[in-house]
Amino acid sequence: MRRAKRIASIPPYIFAQMDQRKQELLAKGVDVIALGVGDPDQPTPDWIVEEMGRAIKKPAYHRYPDYQGAAFYRRAMADWYRRRFQAELDPNREVVALIGSKEGLAHLIWAFVDPGDVVLIPDPAYPVYRTHTLLAGGDPYLMPLLPENDFLPDLDAIPEDVARRAKILFINYPNNPTSAVADLDFFRRAVDFARRHDILLCHDNAYAEMTFDGYVAPSILAVDGAKDVAVEFYSFSKPFNMTGWRIAAMVGNADAVSALGIIKTNTDSGQFTAVQEAAAAAFDHDPAAFFAKMNRLYTGRRDVFIDGMNALGWQMEKTKGTFYVWVPIPPGQTSGGFSQVCLDKAGVVVTPGVAYGPHGEGFVRVALTVDEKRLKEAVDRLEAAGVRYR
Numbered sequence: 553m554r555r556a557k558r559i560a561s562i563p564p565y566i567f568a569q570m571d572q573r574k575q576e577l578l579a580k581g582v583d584v585i586a587l588g589v590g591d592p593d594q595p596t597p598d599w600i601v602e603e604m605g606r607a608i609k610k611p612a613y614h615r616y617p618d619y620q621g622a623a624f625y626r627r628a629m630a631d632w633y634r635r636r637f638q639a640e641l642d643p644n645r646e647v648v649a650l651i652g653s654k655e656g657l658a659h660l661i662w663a664f665v666d667p668g669d670v671v672l673i674p675d676p677a678y679p680v681y682r683t684h685t686l687l688a689g690g691d692p693y694l695m696p697l698l699p700e701n702d703f704l705p706d707l708d709a710i711p712e713d714v715a716r717r718a719k720i721l722f723i724n725y726p727n728n729p730t731s732a733v734a735d736l737d738f739f740r741r742a743v744d745f746a747r748r749h750d751i752l753l754c755h756d757n758a759y760a761e762m763t764f765d766g767y768v769a770p771s772i773l774a775v776d777g778a779k780d781v782a783v784e785f786y787s788f789s790k791p792f793n794m795t796g797w798r799i800a801a802m803v804g805n806a807d808a809v810s811a812l813g814i815i816k817t818n819t820d821s822g823q824f825t826a827v828q829e830a831a832a833a834a835f836d837h838d839p840a841a842f843f844a845k846m847n848r849l850y851t852g853r854r855d856v857f858i859d860g861m862n863a864l865g866w867q868m869e870k871t872k873g874t875f876y877v878w879v880p881i882p883p884g885q886t887s888g889g890f891s892q893v894c895l896d897k898a899g900v901v902v903t904p905g906v907a908y909g910p911h912g913e914g915f916v917r918v919a920l921t922v923d924e925k926r927l928k929e930a931v932d933r934l935e936a937a938g939v940r941y942r
């Protein structure tokens with residue numbers, strides 16, 4: 553049997569590959585410290601799990617869900633956006649439930665990109681934007697995220713003819729993998745750019761709630777008129793430790809919500825209504841207090857890791873958001889080679905930056921998904937292995 557040509561160009565999903573490598577080492581009895589995958593190690597809060605216990609017993613939910621998401625779920629998202637971001641949403645036209653943001657991001661591309669259309673994609677970035685652009689026959693245009701630009705794309709550097717052919721502009725702040733944050737002024741410029749070129753602006757806000765040192769992340773929908781051109785993805789995965797539940801929403805531009813709905817109704821039949829009910833309940837029990845608790849935990853881990861690495865010669869600043877640290881690698885090495893050294897000599901799994909795009913070269917990504925003691929041990933092992941920044 554011959555596979556479709558469209559999947560021949562798709563590199564193996566980096567995290568699946570890394571997981572295999574980790575399993576091999578574990579099988580050999582190596583005590584691996586896994587800082588590769590961005591998956592929270594803490595449990596989903598009790599009140600959400602308990603709501604799920606009640607919801608799963610409702611026979612009405614054992615049938616097919618509503619395609620666009622349950623009315624109560626869409627209302628809960630709209631209420632949360634008003635409370636959290638001061639943004640107004642019509643739950644009937646401007647909210648669609650997703651089986652995780654990853655599903656929605658992928659399908660949104662199929663709803664807007666014809667073969668030959670350009671998609672503007674940050675480099676480095678979450679791999680799904682580029683992979684599905686390629687699958688759909690689109691033409692990814694990579695926008696470098698450089699330290700000297702605070703890891704924001706330079707929209708003015710995009711050539712006019714590229715912008716004219718572009719259908720979607722992806723942005724993501726707080727950012728995976730660089731941990732950079734963006735202010736409303738950048739979002740305003742992105743909205744202007746999208747309006748000028750008739751492009752759908754897609755903001756992936758997966759880390760909106762994972763912020764530190766008093767920084768509060770905005771929504772793209774806080775920009776006046778953003779809904780004319782923009783959608784935002786809001787996921788329960790990272791803030792509520794719910795990656796396994798597969799629940800998120802796309803909100804904003806009504807035409808994009810409707811277009812994504814056409815792909816989704818012909819592909820999946822929506823998320824289990826009981827999961828939607830549990831997720832909607834996430835907002836009922838002082839989520840801000842829960843986020844504050846989680847963010848204190850991540851701040852402690854961040855400090856242990858960054859202070860530890862800085863004692864080995866790095867000069868990293870403290871991050872303001874996400875549970876990632878984007879670590880520059882010592883001059884003269886590649887991100888793949890450096891990751892290999894960390895794994896083979898210290899049993900520490902990190903992700904080579906190049907896995908997120910060519911401009912990820914020169915960095916590795918560390919996920920703060922183990923406790924402070926283990927992070928300290930990871931740094932100690934790197935030190936013992938002779939790893940230094942010089």
Ligand SMILES: *Cc1c(COP(=O)(O)O)cnc(C)c1O
Nearest residue numbers: 652653654678728758787789800
């Ligand atoms: C984790 C992550 C997602 C995926 O979220 P799900 O809702 O679990 O699918 C999307 N975008 C970015 C940038 C992420 O890091």
